Amino acid sequence: MIDKRVYPFSVEPQNVDFTLHATAASICTAMLNTAGVDAHLHGFGVDTLTQDNMSWVLSRMAVEIEALPPQYTSYNVSTWVNEAGRMLTTRNFEATAADGTCYARGVTQWCLIDFTNRRPVALDVIEQMQACMTAAPSPCAAPRKLRPVEATRTVQHRVAYSDIDFNRHMNTMRYVDLMMDMLPIERLADHTPLRLDVHFLHESCFGQVLTVGCRDTATGTLFEICRDDAASACLASVEWRPQK
């Protein structure tokens, strides 16, 4: 058992939107970068895993944004792993101001993939992770169940050089950008608190054309991003939450 770890961040010009506050996507990026660095520092990072031809794959993500820090603000992201099932592990995040005010909470679920057969691997092979658990609850509800969406609006996007990660797959956070770009800009300008749930189902490769479909509900918007072979790359939901 170990304590939560804390990593410092700062809101740089490339992280803000037209309101000069951090975007929700940039806070999610900070959380995922924290995951990468924290796993590395504890001996189960991607650098170690690739030696055995394995890697972490983000399966599900839930993020609740309470407030968005303005440009050049310093903030902290704390992270801890509190669950490791047979195939899925849960990593948590809290993004907070220097005075402890909460900007955002996050819960992510990861699986381990063997690149030789592209299949999931049981987590007990990662002994270093078992020593790195923290007995603290997740800061918000786990990623919720999502279903395919009958879209009422769609846009298309070809996966380009600036979108791809080291596997030549669409970068996780670019999916979030594509979804945010379909939301009402006034709601984003107001910094209305929101909850984002995403399930990553199939990777999209360089050159594929994605269809981003969405449907508005009473409290938010549901998304499904499909590849050109009709497979679903991800399902997601954005829900607006009451202002405090």
Added chain:
Amino acid sequence: MIDKRVYPFSVEPQNVDFTLHATAASICTAMLNTAGVDAHLHGFGVDTLTQDNMSWVLSRMAVEIEALPPQYTSYNVSTWVNEAGRMLTTRNFEATAADGTCYARGVTQWCLIDFTNRRPVALDVIEQMQACMTAAPSPCAAPRKLRPVEATRTVQHRVAYSDIDFNRHMNTMRYVDLMMDMLPIERLADHTPLRLDVHFLHESCFGQVLTVGCRDTATGTLFEICRDDAASACLASVEWRPQK
């Protein structure tokens, strides 16, 4: 007269491409962020100028990339202003490794805009800048002359929430992303040294549909990005340079 100033950077996961090296665009972003912070620290940043309803506008940019640092590398960006004409000022950059090896050089030309009439202002109103000149030559040739392009390939892009700056205009660096996305990915994978020249002509607003047109030449690619009213938003050139 003052010395060059040096600002530290690090190649974060969101700055790399599929080769796990920094993208050329991320090095340009680091340069522009350095410009913002350096102007702020010397009393002529956007924060001060907006009090008088003015702002800096990037007019032309030339960047030569020699090499691209791998993920998590620390590097430095030095900057200095060595010219202030009546309407245009020149700010220079060098991005270097800890051992002094050059990653990239940049020369940018800026004008000052009065938002009340959207017209350029003579630079002598900015007294703080006159005290902040450095008698050092620019590290590479100034931005070169560019002409409209008869495109042989085009893609379209609608200016979205994730593209815009505080003026609700397309962010400078998103133009560069759009252009890089049209280059041969093998050349980008090889880290072939390149020179990028961009002229920013007209702003593009949220919701406008841009046409990114390009034409390959013997040594590189020429670009013109047009708005849906046919005005040219920017002209650019990428030239591949000999490997050293």
